Amino acid sequence: MSTNNVTSGSTKLSDRELQSLWRRFKEYTDQNARDQLILNYAPLVKYVAGRMSAALPSHVDEADLISYGLLGLINAVERFDPKRRIKFETYAVTRIKGAIIDELRSMDWVPRSVRARAREIERTSVELEHKLHRAPTDDEMARALGMTVGEFQDSITQIANSSLVALDEMWSNPAGGEGMSLIDTIGDSNASDPAAAIGETETRIALADAIAGLPEREKIVVSLYYYEGLTLREIGEVLGVTESRVSQLHTKAVLRLRGRLSDD
Numbered sequence: 001m002s003t004n005n006v007t008s009g010s011t012k013l014s015d016r017e018l019q020s021l022w023r024r025f026k027e028y029t030d031q032n033a034r035d036q037l038i039l040n041y042a043p044l045v046k047y048v049a050g051r052m053s054a055a056l057p058s059h060v061d062e063a064d065l066i067s068y069g070l071l072g073l074i075n076a077v078e079r080f081d082p083k084r085r086i087k088f089e090t091y092a093v094t095r096i097k098g099a100i101i102d103e104l105r106s107m108d109w110v111p112r113s114v115r116a117r118a119r120e121i122e123r124t125s126v127e128l129e130h131k132l133h134r135a136p137t138d139d140e141m142a143r144a145l146g147m148t149v150g151e152f153q154d155s156i157t158q159i160a161n162s163s164l165v166a167l168d169e170m171w172s173n174p175a176g177g178e179g180m181s182l183i184d185t186i187g188d189s190n191a192s193d194p195a196a197a198i199g200e201t202e203t204r205i206a207l208a209d210a211i212a213g214l215p216e217r218e219k220i221v222v223s224l225y226y227y228e229g230l231t232l233r234e235i236g237e238v239l240g241v242t243e244s245r246v247s248q249l250h251t252k253a254v255l256r257l258r259g260r261l262s263d264d
Contacts, residue, residue, distance in 0.1 A: 012040070013036075013040050018037070018040065019082075020033075021033040021036050021037050021040075022037070022082045023082075025037060025077075026081075026082060034077060037077050038073060038074060038077055041073060041076075041077070041088065041089070041092060042070075042073065044073065044089060044092055044093060045066055045069040045070050045072075045073050046066060048069055048093055048096045048100070049062055049065035049066045049068075049069050049096075049100065050062065052097070052100060053065055054231055054232065060104075065100050068099050068102075068104075069096040069097075069099055069100050071099045072092075072095040072096035072097070072098060072100065073092055073095065073096055073099075075095055075099065076088070076091055076092040076095035077092075079095075080092070114158055114159055117155050117158075117159065118159045118255060120145065121141070121145070121155070121156075121159075121255050121259075122255050122256075122258055122259035122262065123259060124136075124141060124144050124145055125141065125255060125256050125259045126259040126260060126262075126263045128141065128144055129213075129256075129260070134213075135213060135214060135215050135218075135256060138153065153248065156248050156251050156252055156255075157244070157247070157248060157251075159251055159255070160247045160248060160250070160251040161247075206260075206261055207257070207261065210256070210257045210260040210261060211223075211257065213260075214253055214257075217239070217249055218249050218250075218252055218253035218256070219253070220235075221235055221239075221246060221249045221250050221253060222250070222253050222257075224238065225250060232246045232247055232250065233246075
């Protein structure tokens, strides 16, 4: 089954038709039913790849992301248990994102110096927060890092342009088991596993607290990007700033959040 065929879209199946396909595939290992399920849910791959592509350097081809994401979709169809009280779309999006991120990481296209600087900024942000009892300003961050404000902002821009800085990165489940994307913990997954549900609830609470402590503009960017689905360009129009400035705000917000949650 080619990527072009899968992502070209197909007629939306009814709930009854989907239930029949799931039963045929899971109970009778009907490979034709499997292929039809993949075709039906293929638009998810294009949607996820498009969202992720917008935050990546221009040399990363969206068609490649779709190819990587397709592997995640296939994996999701093969491993999904229809008896669990969770929507397949929720389960699949996590798998698709994970497959894309795993492939990008395996390519090691992010310079080590950029990764190291991102981790340094995360750690410094957490240390200053503990000391100041609030989010540090750019001036305070720059002084703590031993650089000028301009150099600090250049570092943020370089991280934004060179790495997959997003809440969509895979995080381990605090209760064990399969990984999940951090942003997916915001929504209700209706997981049937009580231990996993407790772990996800704790992560959701920690994330909500961390977002609440962000500077106002960073909080707005996170809300508009992840909750409202706006692109960085559209957020720039709302805030009256450039897309690159929104990218900086988004990157700083995610580095703060990752630092806080890692610290917790």
